[in-house]
Amino acid sequence: MSKIQAIRGMNDLLPDQSPVWQYFERQVRALMGRYGYLEIRTPILEQTALFKRSIGEVTDIVEKEMYTFEDRNGDSLTLRPEGTAAVVRAAMENGLLHNQTQRLWYTGPMFRHERPQKGRYRQFHQVGVETFGMDGPDIDVETILLSARLWQQLGLMEHVTLELNSLGSNEARAAYREKLVAYFEQYADTLDEDAKRRLHSNPLRILDSKNPDMADVIAAAPQLLDHLDNESREHFDKLKALLDAAGIDYVVNPRLVRGLDYYNRTVFEWTTTALGSQGTVCAGGRYDGLVEQLGGKPTTAVGFAMGVERLVLLLETLELVPADVNHTLDAYIMAFGDAAEREALLLGEQLRSALPQLRLQVHCGGGSFKSQVKKADKSGATLALILGEDELTRGSVGLKYLRETRDQEELDRSALIEHLTSHLSRIA
RNA sequence: GUGGGUGUAGCUCAGUGGUAGAGCCCCGGAUUGUGGCUCCGGUGGUCGUGGGUUCGAUCCCCAUCAUCCACCCCA
Numbered sequence: 001m002s003k004i005q006a007i008r009g010m011n012d013l014l015p016d017q018s019p020v021w022q023y024f025e026r027q028v029r030a031l032m033g034r035y036g037y038l039e040i041r042t043p044i045l046e047q048t049a050l051f052k053r054s055i056g057e058v059t060d061i062v063e064k065e066m067y068t069f070e071d072r073n074g075d076s077l078t079l080r081p082e083g084t085a086a087v088v089r090a091a092m093e094n095g096l097l098h099n100q101t102q103r104l105w106y107t108g109p110m111f112r113h114e115r116p117q118k119g120r121y122r123q124f125h126q127v128g129v130e131t132f133g134m135d136g137p138d139i140d141v142e143t144i145l146l147s148a149r150l151w152q153q154l155g156l157m158e159h160v161t162l163e164l165n166s167l168g169s170n171e172a173r174a175a176y177r178e179k180l181v182a183y184f185e186q187y188a189d190t191l192d193e194d195a196k197r198r199l200h201s202n203p204l205r206i207l208d209s210k211n212p213d214m215a216d217v218i219a220a221a222p223q224l225l226d227h228l229d230n231e232s233r234e235h236f237d238k239l240k241a242l243l244d245a246a247g248i249d250y251v252v253n254p255r256l257v258r259g260l261d262y263y264n265r266t267v268f269e270w271t272t273t274a275l276g277s278q279g280t281v282c283a284g285g286r287y288d289g290l291v292e293q294l295g296g297k298p299t300t301a302v303g304f305a306m307g308v309e310r311l312v313l314l315l316e317t318l319e320l321v322p323a324d325v326n327h328t329l330d331a332y333i334m335a336f337g338d339a340a341e342r343e344a345l346l347l348g349e350q351l352r353s354a355l356p357q358l359r360l361q362v363h364c365g366g367g368s369f370k371s372q373v374k375k376a377d378k379s380g381a382t383l384a385l386i387l388g389e390d391e392l393t394r395g396s397v398g399l400k401y402l403r404e405t406r407d408q409e410e411l412d413r414s415a416l417i418e419h420l421t422s423h424l425s426r427i428a
Numbered sequence: 429g430u431g432g433g434u435g436u437a438g439c440u441c442a443g444u445g446g447u448a449g450a451g452c453c454c455c456g457g458a459u460u461g462u463g464g465c466u467c468c469g470g471u472g473g474u475c476g477u478g479g480g481u482u483c484g485a486u487c488c489c490c491a492u493c494a495u496c497c498a499c500c501c502c503a
Binding site: 115307310369398408 | 496
């Protein structure tokens with residue numbers, strides 16, 4: 001019989017990894033609270049049409065990366081490949097966008113059928129922020145400041161770079177697009193296969209090409225930033241001025257284009273050179289047309305998403321994970337013999353009731369005294385509580401200090417809680 | 429989707445055309461109820477899977493799956 005294994009590109013988060021993730025998630029949660037952003041949770045499955053309409057029919061994500069299938073009713077469903085579309089759908093559907101502004105955040109798994117590699121998986125996790133109803137550059141800057149504060153908290157600030165661009169209005173971009181296509185058509189013979197394919201589907205992406213043979217043609221191509229409409233130009237200038245005032249360094253990258261169709265005006269990416277080819281760690285921008293495109297009233301919006309796997313990987317690569325994220329134990333109860341094992345379980349419950357902050361594990365499964373001491377040591381506990389036949393008859397508990405040179409003690413059970421309380425405050 | 433690398437013990441990896449080893453981990457002992465260090469012993473493998481070549485394949489060939497890296501794309 002063949003082994004059943006996990007789906008390709010979908011990973012188990014194992015116990016030795018979960019403390020880092022929890023550390024990251026704690027930081028994110030606290031951060032969102034400090035900026036007054038509220039969490040929203042949406043289903044992992046949506047109607048396929050939602051993503052086709054929002055992300056764009058001719059994007060790679062929709063064309064070849066979605067997990068789409070029919071349910072038992074014959075409806076076409078899709079595992080969400082990103083978070084924004086679902087948040088917009090949920091916000092519209094529940095009236096969150098009616099004459100009000102929103103600052104929302106979310107986290108959860110996303111699904112894209114790509115070839116897995118470092119920092120890229122078929123099930124991956126994002127933390128994202130979406131804001132609605134605010135059209136000035138101030139909210140663009142706020143989301144950037146929020147992400148920057150996260151990097152600061154995590155110690156990543158000096159390892160990431162903010163890249164910035166403006167896509168202008170849809171009209172200005174359409175005009176520019178025509179100009180660009182016309183330009184590239186002049187050099188059709190120098191375009192590679194990818195570029196030819198994109199020439200009419202997504203010509204802006206050609207600017208992103210790493211093909212050195214096209215470098216000259218691309219460098220001389222008309223620039224999007226030279227074709228912005230006046231309002232977008234002004235928006236972008238104010239945005240940069242605000243970032244300057246806030247002391248946030250950035251690089252204007254005129255070739256920065258998002259892979260999703262719904263963006264306009266501001267787009268940005270936080271990138272790192274420490275992760276190989278998956279250098280984008282957080283990306284987003286403004287998407288003023290999306291709500292309307294999905295059937296809502298015109299509502300401006302700006303948001304971003306970050307890749308949790310990539311950030312965790314970055315923290316580990318740069319050795320920025322605090323040593324104390326591994327949640328260990330304060331105490332470990334050893335028990336020797338049937339009667340003591342029974343007592344140990346009960347004592348454990350008693351102590352947890354009396355001392356909610358106590359992290360305590362009761363040994364289960366028997367074993368020699370020696371092996372239990374070994375387990376106590378490995379558990380990371382600072383204190384071993386010993387319940388053997390001797391202690392049982394005397395109504396006492398043995399105390400063995402595992403992390404300090406201090407003689408073993410025997411304590412009356414009635415004095416245990418008080419002793420543990422002082423032990424905890426001493427260790428902390 | 430394309431290209432390349434790698435699949436041998438729970439983990440990290442040696443190895444040979446005659447069906448396998450180390451270190452770590454785990455278990456036991458030296459130390460009748462006392463961990464970390466040391467020493468001794470032990471458990472554990474359909475050598476990814478399927479086919480082919482061969483007297484014989486873990487090793488050679490093909491396929492397949494998985495994994496890693498890069499392209500592409502993206503968070």
